[in-house]
Amino acid sequence: MPNNDRTKVIYKKTPESAVVVTNTKVDKAIAKSIRESYDELATEYTCRIANELQHKPFDRSQLLKFSEERRGKGLICDLGCGPGHVARFLHDAGSHVFGVDLSPRMIEEARRLNPNIPFREGDMLRLNLGDETLAGVVAFYSIVNLSEDCLDAVFHEVARVLKPDGVLLAAFHIGNGLVELSELWGHPISLRFFFFQASTVRKSIENAGLTLEGSLEREAYAPKIEHQSRRAYILARKSSAAEDRKAFLHSNQINNDVLSDWLRVYKGSQQADVIRYWDSVAPKYLAMFRNELQGKPFDLAVLRSFAEDLGPLARVCDVGCGPCAHVTSLLADFGLDLVGIDISPVCIDLARKEKPSLNLRVMDAADLQFDECALDGLIAYYLLHYLPRRSWSQVITGFARVLRPGGKLLIVMKRGEGEMWIPDPMGGPVDTFWAACASEELETLLRSAGFHVVSVQSRHPLAQEIAVDRIYLQAERGTRLLDHASSS
Structure with missing residues (x-):
């Protein structure tokens, strides 16, 4: 979640009645709240976040490895792209990339800052993309506003749009429970920020049929750079290449x-x-x-x-x-x-x-x-x-x-x-x-x-x-x- 230097945040245990993806009314209400909140924050968020990768060498290293491994394989989606800074990094590293975000105002900011990269509005729970169309998906902190009950649906969508041998790189905050904010940087919002154990996210990724290839963690950078939570980075691959790797271990x-x-x-x-x-x-x-x-x-x-x-x-x-x-x-x-x-x-x-x-x-x-x-x-x-x-x-x-x-x-x-x-x-x-x-x-x-x-x-x-x-x-x-x- 973004740093908030004005509002004291309170961590709460995730309620048992957290969002259920199959409940359409609740799902749409949550999506509306997320969309409107990020529309409200878009300009300030862009000013504060658009250059954050300059101060995060570990994040840059993971994105660079991802880009190098995916180069020439096809189209990459920056899922939950915000102002497009991750997409820009991947583009500059040689990836054929586009960005998707729920917030129209965020998409406007991304297009303004990165006119040579395509961006589109979209919902990660229902991606408007064909089956097996992407070589890779990067989801950097994109699941932070979704409850645990939503994770399986998100990663099933990711698995659906990935080509065989397609790769997912996901980053998220490690922790338990959630933070609820009604104000951020002087703007009225209504957002929940969810924290997950790495094992929880790994399980959802595997439930979607993807094969885990790596799971890394790091401590937070300085408070002036980011929110003080541990971070996890998970790499997963869609078969068939992942299945070939498994078969390798059991072959004669x-x-x-x-x-x-x-x-x-x-x-x-x-x-x-x-x-x-x-x-x-x-x-x-x-x-x-x-x-x-x-x-x-x-x-x-x-x-x-x-x-x-x-x-x-x-x-x-x-x-x-x-x-x-x-x-x-x-x-x-x-x-x-x-x-x-x-x-x-x-x-x-x-x-x-x-x-x-x-x-x-x-x-x-x-x-x-x-x-x-x-x-x-x-x-x-x-x-x-x-x-x-x-x-x-x-x-x-x-x-x-x-x-x-x-x-x-x-x-x-x-x-x-x-x-x-x-x-x-x-x-x-x-x-x-x-x-x-x-x-x-x-x-x-x-x-x-x-x-x-x-x-x-x-x-x-x-x-x-x-x-x-x-x-x-x-x-x-x-x-x-x-x-x-x-x-x-």
Whole structure:
């Protein structure tokens, strides 16, 4: 909801008698109230909101990724477009976009500010669009004035107008209940602003037949920029491409077409963010963590055991070696034939200066440039956190591809749940992506990729560490890729 610096807002529990979409009289009354309120606010709203994306780098990054992934696929709808600032951003990023809004006055403002972009009046509960006509829909805070009972209807409409493989990007306020306003910025209005838990919106999106591909959250920017609520961003796709991705996880062989398609999307979005982050923090990370293993006896013991199980001269890859390459160096000292890889060129440059005798390469964990069955072992030491959870199955399947039958995998990560963008823990200027899971989820992914889980260990954080438990999971590749052996 927009910032209101004059009116004290009161949060209320959402009433059980909230709007029911199938009640036509109530539905029309609510639509009339929303339309008239935004008509009243249109000029002031435009002055305050039309340039808000300048101050919201996270929102811009999500819209840019969406635009890049949808480019050349067809028409994009900015649903609930207001003064058209989201449509303008997408247009400038190369999207073929138009805007829809319930308020005629908002449409006038959008057309005035963006004469080269088409805008039209429309109701998101009953879109005047043909079936399967859109390549994408962006709904940035468009559901804020609709009750939970309306969500299924909205997302069913979105699903109806999306082409197969069409994508929805929705953003909304996280919370419970609602805020009722009769005045905003000195204008009389009658609006309800609804807050939802991310799980509620995800469920409605899935009820509409769309497949979830990502769910991120962030904290609010400064009070002068926006209302102080957490924000959620959900990406969902209409089959058939989403179904192909599901089938990939359950197939008995690697589907190279699906993997290549996913890599294309990944390389245009998340990958660039990861590289930018690690390039920016690499020198500080090296200074902070160069000698971290010296104070971690449990980790040293696990790594030594991993090396002993593999035996001398085993060919091993340290995936995500970072600027320290300390795990790479340690395993090499144990007599293994090591190659360390990292997606960040700056990390590899620093690591080569730090450890000039090591074999270090710039390489993406999601696109390993090794032949099939080329490695005896592979270690991912705090790697998966920096990859979107939807990618983990493909990444782990890539691990299986390059490991020989019986090859060993060690994954070390922090226990947790969900994924989000967080401020850089090292105080840098670039936010970092963070994902986590429970060990049970990771075990399931490994078994789906044909691994036999050998052991799962955990420990509590040390005094100098982030206060989250650590997971140490060891697995062996089966005799066949994606071999679901009962012995696992």
